[in-house]
Amino acid sequence: MELEAHDNSAHSCEARKIVLLDKDRLHPHRFSKTRKLYVALTVGLLMFNSTLSSSLPGGSSFYIAAHFEITEPLQQILISTTYLAGYIIGPLIFAPMSEHFGRKQLLLSTSGLFFVMSLACIFSPSYTALLVFRFFAGMGGSAPISVIGGVYADIYPDPGSRGTATAAYTMGTTMGTVLGPTIFGYVAYDNWRISFVLVAALAAIAFVGMLFVPETYVPVLEQIQAHRARCSTSCRVLVSNKDLDERSLSIILLTSTKRPVELFATEAIVFFSSLYCALVFAILFVFFAAYPYIFRTVYGMDHKTSGLAFIPIGVGTIVTMPLCMAYDRFREKQMQKGKRWATKEEYRRLPLACVGGALLVASLFWLGWTSKSSFHWIVPMMSGLPFGIAFNLVLIALFNYLTDSYGIYSASALAAASCARSILGAVLPLAQDVMYANLGIGWATSILAFAAVALIPVPFFFIAFGPQIRQRSPFCQAAQQCK
Known part of the structure; x- marks a missing residue:
């Protein structure tokens, strides 16, 4: 769908045509039930793994401290608090970034960051390095928290369906958190590094799953559609509403963080x-x-x-x-x-x-x-x-x-x-x-x-x-x- 919009700038030679997403065919609301379920489950897996990582290594904090010869009790629990510190900063940054780059690109890049940092935790040479890796893993793991509600709103227009999806992901996050200590007791008790091996393995699976998740944020979909239209025709200036937004990412981040x-x-x-x-x-x-x-x-x-x-x-x-x-x-x-x-x-x-x-x-x-x-x-x-x-x-x-x-x-x-x-x-x-x-x-x-x-x-x-x-x-x- 196209709407005409006039551009009075000196460089404009014709009226711009605004591309709107076809709500009957391309809108995320029109995804099949199977496609919606795949999106919901994949993003939910990111969320589950993130919350599992918040509690699973915490059970091994005593053994990690012993390995690195950390005796101060407050320092021993930093393995969990540094991860949550990443949770504090991440949502303020990633929520607006998802509206600038799209849900998929944001979740794909942050899940990659989460995987790399979880992998780095396995080979940490020092306790300080481990805490740094945990902080950035927390930042990467916080992205689903700030974006998952938007993803569900993108694909589920009905408040009832959206509420059910929200309930399901909330329960998934709880299960991820409470399973951590139980899994640690039977899997990672003899070797604390196994905690991070398990987290990294699940992160790799979730990352691969995200490769096949479609974009769901409508303004970005319209921008992609306008770009494809410009590539296929040279006689018209086709833009999306998002293309007309002249705010830089820094301004968007400042506004959205505030x-x-x-x-x-x-x-x-x-x-x-x-x-x-x-x-x-x-x-x-x-x-x-x-x-x-x-x-x-x-x-x-x-x-x-x-x-x-x-x-x-x-x-x-x-x-x-x-x-x-x-x-x-x-x-x-x-x-x-x-x-x-x-x-x-x-x-x-x-x-x-x-x-x-x-x-x-x-x-x-x-x-x-x-x-x-x-x-x-x-x-x-x-x-x-x-x-x-x-x-x-x-x-x-x-x-x-x-x-x-x-x-x-x-x-x-x-x-x-x-x-x-x-x-x-x-x-x-x-x-x-x-x-x-x-x-x-x-x-x-x-x-x-x-x-x-x-x-x-x-x-x-x-x-x-x-x-x-x-x-x-x-x-x-x-x-x-x-x-």
């Missing part, structure tokens, strides 16, 4: 959603040290057996999907019956976060006060089941609410949430040794529970006042007009 900070500082929905997601994410990372401490110290388990303590969290993650689907069916039936509440944006997912918040608090108190020799080890271990459900319900609900509320600005809103959770996820575990050593298991875990109690009202607040907040938000209103 926007997540602005949203976090001025938008109540973004601020409180980011805070809640950050706490939930940080608690999971605290568990990577707390679980081994609890089940080895109190119950005398070895490294292999204590890694199995994370399985209930994984089971809770699996249970989350049918719960989300059941709620969707219930809401659809209520809409068909003409129930007004079911049509409101806030009721699309937020009630799930209300349930998740209560389960989160219960699971933390359960773990903290049953981790005693007077209780069988299965009792505190099973607290992971409601925690796994709560973790995913909160993240799925709030991520979807951010996406639905901020539309074209959702990438920036999600980038703000991603940076916040990575910052807290990197910082809070630094205090875990002091907490559990000085306060004991019960009170140290209860502090996390009290923080979770303080944030329980967040989804209820959004349900009650969300429409008014969105009405007053310039970003939400601008996004609404673009729908």
Whole structure:
């Protein structure tokens, strides 16, 4: 499709014709179900591998420290915190770059960076070099976090399908994170380098898969189409809307980097959603040290057996999907019956976060006060089941609410949430040794529970006042007009 646009510059000899993507044939919304599934699964594999890498080497931090003769406890856990530091910076850069170069080129280059850095970790000559490699691996691994929501929005126009895809990838990220300690106990216990061998092997598979993923970002597809048209004809000046955007990449990066900070500082929905997601994410990372401490110290388990303590969290993650689907069916039936509440944006997912918040608090108190020799080890271990459900319900609900509320600005809103959770996820575990050593298991875990109690009202607040907040938000209103 072509539209005429006049160029008054001195170098223009004719009117420019703007190329628009053929929505009936070429638009990503029109991809076949098989093609959409391939795109979703491949990008999901990138996400899974990234989160697996965040936790898998963490289990071997003690052995890595022993190999490089690192004795300071805070330095030992830098193997995880440096990776998360890359998670903080990456989304701010890669989200706007995906809109400049396209989703495929960005994911292909960053997955290549992730593979190379993971490979370099295997042959690290020093602890400092290993930390540098981990930082850049974290940057490369953070790209799917900042782009996957945009990819799903590109191929799934229906909020229901997009919400299901978002729920699936959220669960995939959780599974990747919680499987790390379990895999380490049985695969990499005797040799810490095997952790990175496994990550690098999966990264290579994902990179090859990305080679066959089509571009999904419409402005870039239009730019490609215009370029091909210019190559095939010499008598017309054909351009895309993106070609007319004269902003440089540096300006785009500056604007897009500033926007997540602005949203976090001025938008109540973004601020409180980011805070809640950050706490939930940080608690999971605290568990990577707390679980081994609890089940080895109190119950005398070895490294292999204590890694199995994370399985209930994984089971809770699996249970989350049918719960989300059941709620969707219930809401659809209520809409068909003409129930007004079911049509409101806030009721699309937020009630799930209300349930998740209560389960989160219960699971933390359960773990903290049953981790005693007077209780069988299965009792505190099973607290992971409601925690796994709560973790995913909160993240799925709030991520979807951010996406639905901020539309074209959702990438920036999600980038703000991603940076916040990575910052807290990197910082809070630094205090875990002091907490559990000085306060004991019960009170140290209860502090996390009290923080979770303080944030329980967040989804209820959004349900009650969300429409008014969105009405007053310039970003939400601008996004609404673009729908």
